[in-house]
Amino acid sequence: MNDYLKLQGVRKLFGDACVLDNVDLEIREGELVTLLGPSGCGKSTLLRCIAGLTELDGGSIMLAQKDVTRQPPRDREVGMVFQSYALFPNLTVGQNVEYGMKMRGMSKAAQRTRSEELLALVDLEEKRDVYPQSLSGGQQQRIALARSLAVQPKVLLLDEPLSALDAKIRKNLRTEIREIQKRLGMTTLFVTHDQEEALIVSDRVCVMKGGRIIQDDSPEGLYTAPRTEFVARFMGSYNVFTRPEALKLFGRVDSSADSFALRPEAITLLKAGEAAAAEEEGRILLDASIHSVSMLGNIIRCTAEASGIRLTVDVLNDGSWLRLREQDQVTLVLDPAQLRHLEREGA
Amino acid sequence: MNTRKAGLAPRVLILLLMVYLLVPLLATGLYAFAQDWQNSLLPRAWTFDWFIQMFQDLRFMEALWTSLYLCLISVVVSLVVMLPAVFVITMYFPRWESLMKGIVVLPYAVPGVVAAVGLIRTYSSGPLNIAGTSYLLVGAYFVVILPYMYQGIRNSLLTVSAAELLQAAELLGARRRQAFMNVILPNIWPGVMVSALLSFSVLFGEFVLTNMLVGGHIQTIQIYLYKRVGESGHLASAIAISYFVFILVLSMVLMKLGKKMGGVRG
Numbered sequence: 272m273n274d275y276l277k278l279q280g281v282r283k284l285f286g287d288a289c290v291l292d293n294v295d296l297e298i299r300e301g302e303l304v305t306l307l308g309p310s311g312c313g314k315s316t317l318l319r320c321i322a323g324l325t326e327l328d329g330g331s332i333m334l335a336q337k338d339v340t341r342q343p344p345r346d347r348e349v350g351m352v353f354q355s356y357a358l359f360p361n362l363t364v365g366q367n368v369e370y371g372m373k374m375r376g377m378s379k380a381a382q383r384t385r386s387e388e389l390l391a392l393v394d395l396e397e398k399r400d401v402y403p404q405s406l407s408g409g410q411q412q413r414i415a416l417a418r419s420l421a422v423q424p425k426v427l428l429l430d431e432p433l434s435a436l437d438a439k440i441r442k443n444l445r446t447e448i449r450e451i452q453k454r455l456g457m458t459t460l461f462v463t464h465d466q467e468e469a470l471i472v473s474d475r476v477c478v479m480k481g482g483r484i485i486q487d488d489s490p491e492g493l494y495t496a497p498r499t500e501f502v503a504r505f506m507g508s509y510n511v512f513t514r515p516e517a518l519k520l521f522g523r524v525d526s527s528a529d530s531f532a533l534r535p536e537a538i539t540l541l542k543a544g545e546a547a548a549a550e551e552e553g554r555i556l557l558d559a560s561i562h563s564v565s566m567l568g569n570i571i572r573c574t575a576e577a578s579g580i581r582l583t584v585d586v587l588n589d590g591s592w593l594r595l596r597e598q599d600q601v602t603l604v605l606d607p608a609q610l611r612h613l614e615r616e617g618a
Numbered sequence: 619m620n621t622r623k624a625g626l627a628p629r630v631l632i633l634l635l636m637v638y639l640l641v642p643l644l645a646t647g648l649y650a651f652a653q654d655w656q657n658s659l660l661p662r663a664w665t666f667d668w669f670i671q672m673f674q675d676l677r678f679m680e681a682l683w684t685s686l687y688l689c690l691i692s693v694v695v696s697l698v699v700m701l702p703a704v705f706v707i708t709m710y711f712p713r714w715e716s717l718m719k720g721i722v723v724l725p726y727a728v729p730g731v732v733a734a735v736g737l738i739r740t741y742s743s744g745p746l747n748i749a750g751t752s753y754l755l756v757g758a759y760f761v762v763i764l765p766y767m768y769q770g771i772r773n774s775l776l777t778v779s780a781a782e783l784l785q786a787a788e789l790l791g792a793r794r795r796q797a798f799m800n801v802i803l804p805n806i807w808p809g810v811m812v813s814a815l816l817s818f819s820v821l822f823g824e825f826v827l828t829n830m831l832v833g834g835h836i837q838t839i840q841i842y843l844y845k846r847v848g849e850s851g852h853l854a855s856a857i858a859i860s861y862f863v864f865i866l867v868l869s870m871v872l873m874k875l876g877k878k879m880g881g882v883r884g
Contacts, residue, residue: 322785323789324785324788324789345791345793347789350789351785351786355779357786358786359783359801359805360805361801370787370790374787374790418786418790419790422790422791
């Protein structure tokens with residue numbers, strides 16, 4: 272196996288609370304893996320364990336075929352970007368980027384060349400001699416990225432790097448980070464609580480809950496096939512049904528699962544009159560009334576009530592649904608093949 | 619700037635406060651320059667005699683010097699001990715913080731007289747017989763300024779998020795000592811400077827503890843002032859005014875210094 276970063280049975284306790292519970296994780300060289308989860312799920316702690324800022328209570332960490340479990344942070348060759356940037360306020364942007372190289376005893380000239388290269392990479396060459404406080408949050412975070420890349424780390428750890436930024440800058444910077452990561456082939460571990468961010472930037476997403484990785488999948492896999500109710504709910508707008516609800520809607524379900532999930536865009540909405548035309552094999556038609564409508568831009572998200580169950584339905588905003596109003600009578604077309612049968616928690 | 623103008627009431631209040639604070643100082647100032655001030659609203663004649671007398675008085679210069687170096691030594695010793703200590707506690711043993719907070723306010727809780735009596739009792743016999751010496755005084759001063767130094771250093775560390783800066787530096791390959799010297803220290807320096815200055819002023823004006831501990835042996839400026847008050851009010855006023863100007867200049871110099879270090883670079 273070509274596992275560049277390999278965690279085995281990583282455990283961490285804070286007092287009696289188990290923050291990391293036997294976490295196994297393998298990352299290939301050049302891969303960007305995201306740890307996704309709500310606050311308190313242990314994702315940041317895991318990152319800090321890899322960086323060496325938090326000591327393990329069990330398990331091992333291998334980086335590039337080398338056991339780094341007991342090594343101090345400075346010998347691990349990992350780069351880290353913090354949510355709060357953590358730039359040194361007493362140093363200029365250039366000095367910040369050069370700090371790591373200076374600590375490793377690189378020559379002045381080499382430091383200079385490399386820092387210029389990196390400042391060009393994050394597109395901030397002209398800010399070389401200013402102090403970080405005079406830069407915007409997005410710029411500061413790009414400097415922090417350049418600083419951590421300067422010493423050519425074996426793995427880059429990003430601890431919610433975008434959470435302190437406002438929405439527009441966040442979107443730009445996440446694409447920028449992804450581009451730089453791809454260009455340098457940098458093995459990267461990205462921590463976030465934002466599922467959209469995770470799906471967009473990652474090669475692979477690990478959803479964490481209660482100190483464990485509960486699903487490790489590609490972004491497509493994670494979105495289309497959540498394995499448990501927790502993941503389905505965390506991915507956003509999924510309709511999650513209990514077994515009785517699913518039986519009521521679909522008539523029968525071919526498994527012993529207790530909960531089920533259905534993506535909002537897997538439900539087709541028909542105007543009350545058109546129903547007959549859409550009859551296809553296996554599809555289920557339900558009369559429903561619209562409860563609320565919200566306009567998201569390219570899609571319209573509405574909640575509809577059928578047999579006393581409320582469902583979220585996404586329809587493409589192609590102009591045909593402009594007159595959708597609350598209380599309108601519609602027909603829902605459900606495809607049993609699209610229904611996800613969810614595993615029990617902790618299984 | 620879009621600061622709103624203050625209303626009438628706050629302005630009057632501030633004016634009254636200024637009057638309350640400045641009138642005694644002004645009176646002392648006038649008295650220090652007055653030659654004859656008996657039954658008139660303002661002095662009849664002005665003179666520099668009191669100041670000349672003061673500066674010609676060797677004992678005054680000596681007392682000033684004694685005060686200066688005792689306070690300076692105490693503050694420096696406190697800096698040398700407290701900087702690393704507070705750093706280690708806040709960074710690595712945050713659980714001790716609540717205990718430290720309690721210990722550190724103890725000097726407030728013990729009245730000067732009680733502390734002095736206790737210290738004299740403890741150090742006037744036995745292996746450490748240092749009663750009446752400047753060693754005891756420096757030790758006592760160290761305790762007096764403990765709260766200011768501890769809180770000042772701790773708050774500076776927290777405001778610059780020293781923990782994250784330190785971690786960032788360590789991940790970039792710095793040793794802890796290196797990281798402390800070139801990342802933490804330059805950033806907390808202005809804050810530390812301010813608490814050092816505050817401590818210095820507190821010590822410079824300290825009288826009760828000093829008088830009881832070493833009153834008969836060492837003359838600090840406060841003890842000297844106390845002894846001269848009875849002799850000549852004019853002279854005492856002159857001393858008080860010089861003392862005030864000295865502290866004012868000192869404060870301004872140190873503030874400038876702190877600002878420079880914080881603003882430009884470490």
